[in-house]
Amino acid sequence: MMNRIDGQVCRLGHDTLPFQVLPQLSSADSRGQSSAKGSLFGPTLKLKKGEIIVAGRNFGCGSNDQRSIELLKAMDVPCVIAASFARRFYRDAINAGLPVIECPEAFEAISSGEQIVVDFDRLEISCKRGIAPFQAYPDVISKILSSGGLIPYTRKAMAK
Amino acid sequence: MKIPRKKELLELQKKYRSDKKIGEVYGVPARLVAYWRAKKKIGAYSFPKYSEEKVQELWNRFGDDEKAGAELNISRAGFRQWRRKYGINQRPVHLSLEQLELALPDLSRRKGLRRETMAQKILARKSGLKRVEVGDIVDIEPDFAISHGCAFEIIRKFQQLGAERIWDPCKTAIVLDRGLPGCDGNRGPSSKIVREFVKKHKIRDFYDIGQGICHQLIIENALVSPGQLVLSSDPQALSYGSIGAFASSMTIDEMAVIWASGRIWLRVPETIKVTLNGRLSRGVSVKDIVLKISHGLLSHADYKALEFYGPAVGAMSVSERLTLVGAFGDIGFKSAIVPFDETASRFLKKMIKSKFNPVSSDPDAPFADEAEFDIAYLTPQVGMSSNGFSAQAIEDVVGREVDQVILGCCSNGRIDDLEVAAKILRGRQISRDVRAVVIPASRKVLLEAIDRGYIRAFVDAGCMIQNPGCGSCIEAHGQMLESGERALSTAAWSCPGRTESAESEIYLASPATAAATALEGEIADPRKYIK
Numbered sequence: 062m063m064n065r066i067d068g069q070v071c072r073l074g075h076d077t078l079p080f081q082v083l084p085q086l087s088s089a090d091s092r093g094q095s096s097a098k099g100s101l102f103g104p105t106l107k108l109k110k111g112e113i114i115v116a117g118r119n120f121g122c123g124s125n126d127q128r129s130i131e132l133l134k135a136m137d138v139p140c141v142i143a144a145s146f147a148r149r150f151y152r153d154a155i156n157a158g159l160p161v162i163e164c165p166e167a168f169e170a171i172s173s174g175e176q177i178v179v180d181f182d183r184l185e186i187s188c189k190r191g192i193a194p195f196q197a198y199p200d201v202i203s204k205i206l207s208s209g210g211l212i213p214y215t216r217k218a219m220a221k
Numbered sequence: 222m223k224i225p226r227k228k229e230l231l232e233l234q235k236k237y238r239s240d241k242k243i244g245e246v247y248g249v250p251a252r253l254v255a256y257w258r259a260k261k262k263i264g265a266y267s268f269p270k271y272s273e274e275k276v277q278e279l280w281n282r283f284g285d286d287e288k289a290g291a292e293l294n295i296s297r298a299g300f301r302q303w304r305r306k307y308g309i310n311q312r313p314v315h316l317s318l319e320q321l322e323l324a325l326p327d328l329s330r331r332k333g334l335r336r337e338t339m340a341q342k343i344l345a346r347k348s349g350l351k352r353v354e355v356g357d358i359v360d361i362e363p364d365f366a367i368s369h370g371c372a373f374e375i376i377r378k379f380q381q382l383g384a385e386r387i388w389d390p391c392k393t394a395i396v397l398d399r400g401l402p403g404c405d406g407n408r409g410p411s412s413k414i415v416r417e418f419v420k421k422h423k424i425r426d427f428y429d430i431g432q433g434i435c436h437q438l439i440i441e442n443a444l445v446s447p448g449q450l451v452l453s454s455d456p457q458a459l460s461y462g463s464i465g466a467f468a469s470s471m472t473i474d475e476m477a478v479i480w481a482s483g484r485i486w487l488r489v490p491e492t493i494k495v496t497l498n499g500r501l502s503r504g505v506s507v508k509d510i511v512l513k514i515s516h517g518l519l520s521h522a523d524y525k526a527l528e529f530y531g532p533a534v535g536a537m538s539v540s541e542r543l544t545l546v547g548a549f550g551d552i553g554f555k556s557a558i559v560p561f562d563e564t565a566s567r568f569l570k571k572m573i574k575s576k577f578n579p580v581s582s583d584p585d586a587p588f589a590d591e592a593e594f595d596i597a598y599l600t601p602q603v604g605m606s607s608n609g610f611s612a613q614a615i616e617d618v619v620g621r622e623v624d625q626v627i628l629g630c631c632s633n634g635r636i637d638d639l640e641v642a643a644k645i646l647r648g649r650q651i652s653r654d655v656r657a658v659v660i661p662a663s664r665k666v667l668l669e670a671i672d673r674g675y676i677r678a679f680v681d682a683g684c685m686i687q688n689p690g691c692g693s694c695i696e697a698h699g700q701m702l703e704s705g706e707r708a709l710s711t712a713a714w715s716c717p718g719r720t721e722s723a724e725s726e727i728y729l730a731s732p733a734t735a736a737a738t739a740l741e742g743e744i745a746d747p748r749k750y751i752k
Contacts, residue, residue, distance in 0.1 A: 076519065119523040122553040145523040147553035148490075149456070149470065156474050199358040201486045215478045216382055 064181045066139045066160075068113045072173035075117035075144075110136055113179070115171050116143040121150025130157040140179060142186065144168040155202055158210035162186070166193040222249065227261040234258075238266045273307045280304060281313040338492040338586045339558055340526045343467040346580075347450045355587070357489045364449035365392050366471075366479050369435040370399025370691065371454055373411035376418050378477035387422045388483035394426035394444060395419060396435035399691040433663025433689040434631040436460040436547065440539070441665055443572035447561040447579035452479060457631055457713050459550040463542035464569060465561030465579050467526075470550050490526040490555045491589035492582070493518070497533035499597030504748035506641070507541040508633055508711065508731035511548050512602040512612040514594055521590060522553035528582060529559045533596050539568040540635045547632050548713040601747060603709075604729030615734065615746050625708040626657040626739040628684070628732055630692065633711035634662030636669050638732040643675035645736040645750045646682040652742030657684040660692035684739070702727075709738050 108114070114133075120143035121129070130153045133141070141154060144165040154161045162179065170190040171177060177188045186193045198206065208214035225247070233243045240251040240258070247254075258265070271293060279289040279300075290300035304310070337345075337352070345352055348359040366388075368375050372395045379387075387393060397412055412430070419427045428438050436457060445451045447465035451458070454476045461468035469487070471479065479485050495518070497510065510533075518527070527549060529542075537545065537559075546557035559565070561579035569577070601615040628634075628642050639661065651657050659679050661667040667689055670676050676686060702708050702725035709728045730738070733747035740750070 118520065119553055122519075122522060147522065148524040148555045149472070149553070151524065152475065153472055156472065201358055201360060205486075211474050211478055212378065212382060215482055219383065219481065 065178065066113065066181075067176065067178040068111055068139055069109070070115050070171055070173060070175045070177055071108045071112040072168075072171060073114065073116040073120070076119045076122055077116050108136060108138075112136075112138065113177060114138055114141045114143075115168060115177075116141070117168055118144045120144075120146050121154075122147035130154055130159055134159060142167050142171075142179070155205055156211035158206055158208070158213075160206055162195050164193055164195040167195070222247070224257050224260060227263065230257060230261060230263055234263065234266050240265075271303055273309075276300075276303050276307055277309055280309055284313045336583050336585055336587060338526070338582045338588065339465075339528060339560065339580050340467060340490050340492055340556060341586075342580045342582075343448060343450055344487060344489050346448075353489045355489050355491050355589070358486055359489060360484055361450065361487055362483050363392070363452040363479065363485070365394065365445050365451045366476065367394045367396070367435055367439060367451065367453040367455075367458070368476050369396045369453070369455050371473055372397065372415045372418075374473045375454065375476045375480065376414055378474055379480050382477060382481045384481035387424070387480050390422055390424045393424050393480065394428075394435070394439060395424060396428040396432070396438055397430050398428075398432075398434045431664065431688045431690065433661075433666070434634070434691060436543065436631050437635070437662035437666070440464065440543065441663055443569065446569065446573055446575075446577035447565065448577060452476070452485070456550040457547045459554065459557045460543050460547040460631070462546040462556055462558040463539055464565045465558060467556050467558060469556050488524065488555075490524055492526045492528055492586070493521055493590045493592060494588040495527055495529050496531040496591070496593045497529065497596055498531050498593065499533055499595045500536070501533070501596055501599065504733055504746075504751045505596075505599050505601055506731040506733060507537060507544045508729075509599055509602040510594070510596055511545055511632075512604045512729060513596075513599060514592075515548055515552055516612045517594070518549075518554075518592065519552055521592075522549075524553065524555055525589060526555050527557040528588075529557070531593075534559055535562065535564070537564070538637065539565060540637050543635070544632050544638075551713065601731060601734050603734065603744060612729075615730075615744070618728070618744050619746055621728075621744045622707065623655060623709045623728070623738055623743060624706040625702060626651075626655055626735050627660065627692070627708060627710035627712065628657065628735045628739070629660030629662065629687075630710070630712050631662060632713035633732050634660055634666065634689075636666050636673075638711070639666070639670050639675050640673070642732045642736040643670075643673075643678040645733060645747065646684070646740065647678040649682055649740055651683040651739040654742040655739050657682075657739040658687055658692065659684050660687045661689045663689050682739075709735055709744060711735050 120141065129150070134157065138159070140160040140162060142162045142164055145163055146161060151161055160181070164186060167186045167188070170193055171188045175189055177186055179186050184195055184197055186195065205211055205214045208217055230243070233246060237243050237246070240254040244251045244254045279292055283289040283292070286300045286304070287297040290297050293300065341353055341355065344359055344361060347361040347363070350359065353359055395415060397415060416429070426444055432438055435453070435455060439445055439461065440463070445461050445464070445466050449466045451461045451466050451468040452471045453468065454471050454473060456470045458468050458470040471485070475485055495514070529545065542559045546559060549557040560581050602612045603615055603618045605611045605613060629638070639659070661670055667676070679686060704725060707726045707728070709730055711732050712729060728744065731747070733751065737745040737747040737750050
């Protein structure tokens with residue numbers, strides 16, 4: 062996990078389903094190996110490679126599987142910031158080593174296309190309208206994120 | 222005998238209280254004393270609700286009728302009457318803390334009561350801590366871990382972890398329910414891997430193809446009990462909350478980690494208390510409640526747990542409770558629980574011989590939110606697949622053509638659901654424009670449906686019967702939807718693309734609505750078929 066992330070923002074609304082963000086999740090032929098070429102989003106949602114997702118309440122709701130996280134990682138999304146997350150998305154992301162930040166203030170303050178900096182040491186997100194602080198991860202979670210996911214973390218723990 | 226004086230009777234009543242004992246003093250029967258009392262206009266003796274000491278103590282503490290009354294949950298005037306009854310008229314001389322206008326912490330209440338929700342209690346018990354707070358992340362060992370159709374993927378991850386033995390073969394269940402029997406040839410080898418794995422690790426609770434859907438089998442075979450922490454690899458895993466267990470869903474990676482190490486991290490969720498009032502009207506079922514309230518609760522779904530209360534929930538059978546709680550996992554809830562009660566106890570008593578340890582929330586547990594629904598005026602609902610969540614009253618969607626009807630699956634494939642549908646379909650023919658598929662939830666349900674003649678009624682009407690399992694509910698086998706087609710299903714959840722083609726539409730409804738729709742070939746109100 063990097064300590065400092067900067068990038069452009071792709072801003073989404075409340076109650077976003079992974080299917081709405083990643084349409085290839087719902088097509089039959091993509092069994093997890095979908096190539097992440099170009100813009101995956103429809104005419105309204107355009108996520109470019111390497112963009113930080115900033116979303117509203119309950120991001121990632123709906124029956125999703127780990128494919129959505131794999132696809133987000135394939136799109137080089139460095140982290141996801143949302144007012145709140147759906148449970149499965151939150152767990153999946155942490156277990157896959159994708160940092161997720163719960164920060165309602167950031168959702169209010171940040172607009173689409175903006176450049177932001179996420180600092181994990183100082184626990185704050187700096188954007189045009191100021192600085193939004195977020196909460197530190199509990200011990201287990203930061204260990205999982207720094208190991209790169211739950212599987213590498215458990216493998217390491219079991220090797221000990 | 223001459224009637225004693227009123228004063229005398231009152232004194233005796235104060236001393237002996239009952240008519241019988243007063244009668245013994247005079248050597249007369251109790252009914253005569255009652256007659257005397259009536260003549261002298263003396264009421265029967267009643268114990269004071271609040272003792273003189275209690276009223277005096279509260280008056281000394283608060284010095285204010287309103288505050289003291291609030292402590293006893295009575296009004297200001299009510300407390301004043303008690304005070305006057307005991308002749309307490311003097312203001313208290315010494316001021317105590319409570320008489321000061323300070324916002325003091327509620328120490329007296331916190332001391333005696335734990336004030337915890339079910340989620341907090343169960344997670345504290347499993348994590349070995351005395352108490353956990355909402356939002357804490359705890360490391361726990363589950364009571365039971367269940368994996369279903371995706372077991373072969375878990376096995377692959379398990380092997381990647383380098384683990385040699387499974388954590389506890391007695392606390393693990395594998396059910397092959399999804400996508401079987403395979404139709405595209407891809408599923409065959411994966412089942413073989415699972416069967417070999419089960420043999421190698423001596424997993425006791427393994428259910429092969431055709432036995433049924435995991436939620437139904439686990440409940441039918443009483444593998445989980447109230448107060449337990451159950452983790453499953455399926456999003457509809459919340460079903461076990463129907464008997465008062467804390468059930469939550471896990472992903473493939475997490476389940477592999479549980480198999481290998483027996484431990485996983487969980488966040489202690491906030492709890493929403495949902496109260497269902499009223500009685501369902503004719504032709505309306507629990508499925509309609511679920512469709513209606515899941516739309517209302519959607520904006521609260523993030524990571525919270527639900528607890529269901531109210532007379533409507535008390536009146537539900539365990540089967541109906543399975544329908545009630547099963548659907549909330551897909552929206553984003555962590556768990557949904559119907560607290561253990563008499564109904565669940567009667568249901569489990571037949572199967573579980575050992576003692577179980579049910580848990581309930583404290584009366585003043587810190588619920589994050591409370592929601593109340595009156596279901597008395599509810600009409601049949603139809604869930605819309607356009608955005609997955611909205612539900613509309615049947616009147617607004619009646620007449621929309623449907624190509625396929627799916628009746629059954631984990632949410633509504635039990636014997637009472639099939640009974641409702643069979644009663645509607647018996648002696649009638651389904652529309653020639655519709656394909657209707659019936660999927661019983663388990664082999665036991667199928668056998669009972671055969672015995673009761675429901676299966677005959679379905680086949681006579683023109684329906685197909687699929688083997689117990691997930692069937693056409695998910696992108697598995699049997700009747701797939703083609704592009705541009707529309708289906709009406711009793712599944713727990715749906716979103717575009719769930720049954721293969723992204724352009725197809727899926728409506729969700731109750732078994733009664735599904736049966737009526739199959740008859741007419743378009744969405745139909747079931748109430749006209751139910752007498």
